[in-house]
Amino acid sequence: DGGITQSPKYLFRKEGQNVTLSCEQNLNHDAMYWYRQDPGQGLRLIYYSQIVNDFQKGDIAEGYSVSREKKESFPLTVTSAQKNPTAFYLCASSTDRGMNTEAFFGQGTRLTVV
């Protein structure tokens, strides 16, 4: 079955550590996105990528980094520079073609700083 997979589902990080969240899709989608969701809040865009080896900052990119070396993969690194990283992180992908660009989401990774 085609879909988008995030791992791990739960992640714990000590202060000062970098951690990487995985996102893989087998939908052959060109565009991929990372969103952050805080309790009771909407989605805020961290980074997005429309093509391999290219990505753009979203609204809250500070303290995060990404790479897009393969079409299927868009890992997100939460660096020690991110002051408040505890949140629910959602990865999404879309075809980014024409007017029908709905997004498909993974199940999310809940990151907690301990």
Place this chain on the structure above:
Amino acid sequence: GNSVTQMEGPVTLSEEAFLTINCTYTATGYPSLFWYVQYPGEGLQLLLKATKADDKGSNKGFEATYRKETTSFHLEKGSVQVSDSAVYFCALSVYSSASKIIFGSGTRLSIRP
């Protein structure tokens, strides 16, 4: 710029009540409009969509009509169930060289038995 504004929650209704969640948008161009649903601890799922003016999206008893004259895409359901309790997000996308999907802030819906 592009933006989505949706009614603030939480919204609490009794089972079998009529539901409306308001959504309005601002867009430069001709957006596609979407409603997504998020159940607790999960990612978002597409509920319905409309790609041009006057289109009606529908799924699982939910409906929304793309109203260009009022820049709105309100979500409705005639008779809600406890299982409809979730967070609902209105969203838009506009095809461009920097296209991305813009989400509203979400509306939490709780249905009482």
